[in-house]
Amino acid sequence: MGNSYGTLFKISTFGESHGKALGVIIDGCPAGLDINEDFIQQELNRRKPGQSKITTQRKEDDTFEILSGVFEGKSTGTPICIVIHNKDAKSKDYSHIADRYRPSHADYTYDVKYGIRDYRGGGRSSARETAARVAAGAVAKIMLEKQGIKISAYVSQVGDIKCPDYPSLDLSQTENNIVRCPHSETADKMIALIDEIRKSQDTIGGTVTCIIENTPAGLGEPVFDRLHAELGKAMLSINAVKGFEYGSGFEGVKMRGSEHNDAFYKEGDKTKTRTNYSGGIQGGISNGEDIYFNVAFKPVATIMQDQESINAQGETVTVSGKGRHDPCVVPRAVPIVEAMAALVIADFYLINQTAKLRD
Template sequence: MGNSFGTLFKITTFGESHGKALGVIIDGCPAGLDIDETFIQNELIRRKPGQSKITTQRKENDEFEILSGVFEGKSTGTPISLLIHNTDAKSKDYSHIAEKYRPSHADYTYDTKYGIRDYRGGGRSSARETAARVAAGAVAKLFLKKIGVDVTAYVSQVGTIQAPEYHEMDLSKTEDNIVRCPDPKVAEEMIALIDQTRKNQDTIGGVVTGVIKNTPAGLGEPVFDKLHAELGKAMLSINAVKGFEYGSGFKGVEMYGSEHNDLFYNDEGKVKTKTNHSGGIQGGISNGEDIYFNVAFKPVATIMKDQPSIDKTGDDATVSGKGRHDPCVVPRAVPIVEAMAALVIADFFLINKTSKLSD
């Protein structure tokens, strides 16, 4: 029913925004992996609400507990179950929309599909669900570190304010500011825009750029399960995402083939390309170059202004903005993008092990 993701490294998430807890079951994590609980917790802290003036002020520590699959600090090869309790849900903030459909939310579509909806914070449709993904993605990151793969992301755009290309910045500075943009000057402009948007009782969208370094060549399937297709599916499954592009993306349509082609050369026995318009993926399979992609997030749908809408009976209604919401989702979306990318690469790495006999 769409609650699971992956083939061999597979996750299933559960829980709602205002339920007792959120959680994830990871099936297929190889045995013997060191499970660094401090690392997992730090990843959750990067995503948690209430971390700065430009994020929702809901206060959740997002502390997790391991229920299964880990013994003496190592994965056992059996399903790993992680649980995160909700501690600061204020369901009364949503009683006013119990019978109303909020514009651009999943209220109407959930009601149409299921005939019932949890209106408290959007229930399962809430971005709170992504806490479980980040926990699972942290385990995937631990696995990828063992093979030298580095997965990172950063905020590259807020509104019309754009950062330079990823190779023009020091990505190690991403966590140096609250908007998670590695360019300090651009970050200041982004923060000011988000803060002013919040004061205007409005919201603004943005872009998160993901970069995956040291991916082995040969990951991905050639037809329906192309590597970039799975990355696209992973990113488009994140709340508020409206667009995905990798490599040259839509800018590639402005180029001639003679400009766009990535020419091969031999670098001391290793196949490299002089440019990387392909974004590290050719024919749906990784070629060993950096994989980079952009994920577009819409403005958060809940704004602190009255909006016209309808109720469940079809009558006109007014929806008032209440509760605690992000004026811009992208600063907290960075670890979510990283988590989903890590899950895809970990899954394809294991799948690739089944594709040919060992050398």
């Protein structure tokens, strides 16, 4: 239960952090897509561990293997299975917490739900599971690119350090630094803060902003399957996410309706809005403007400090931080946010195409 996402473009992920492998089955991908394996690897490389001094030093190359659904470089319309083998798992790093619940981890909740848990890196609850999502998201991006839909995410905040709003940024600069912030001056400050936090054996949170450009109007379903509701669900399913807002978000409560309303106008044969506080979505359906949203990530729960907790017997114990962990998750979360956004948009796009066929 809970391991699948989507209606027509549907994925099911499998595997654990320290198991033999993890992967994804993509069902519903249209036939005839050119499956660019170099692009899929490029997306996995953006998420993989060991990228820089401000990420975990676990060394996984995250090379993948396609087991089915692709023939002579094209999707066949049958389920695509992608597998990524674990190569640098160090399970002994977790033997000290085999019966101990780490603060703010899923150790206790998994144990109480299933009566058993894989303590090696958190097992299924580990963020390593997101590698499978990124692989699936890359396939969704390939499909969406044919429709001219572009998805870009970047780190917009680390701790108290924020970069300017996205309309003033050159998003082509996002990959030019290790924190994935397209504003170089802000990026330098973010990197310095994360490095300082890392050296103090602590962690820090941050925000990833995502922009979806060229989305056609009409994607989304009333009432319970609104586009922004599905985007929110997809983002909140990512490990360490604590908040989601789209459009004006929480800042919109400070405005009056006369300021916040997005006035319509016609530009040639296109209907547009003069402002975009709606974030490209009205009534749960895309209106053709840029869709933009923010995703808040908590500080990584594993810190290299002793913390008080309890064990499975309810006894007070000390949990010591060991192993290899990110001091701040947001630089590696950027491709995950993009992947989940791509999966949502790909699914709604196919739903819309099906509806048009019915008409």
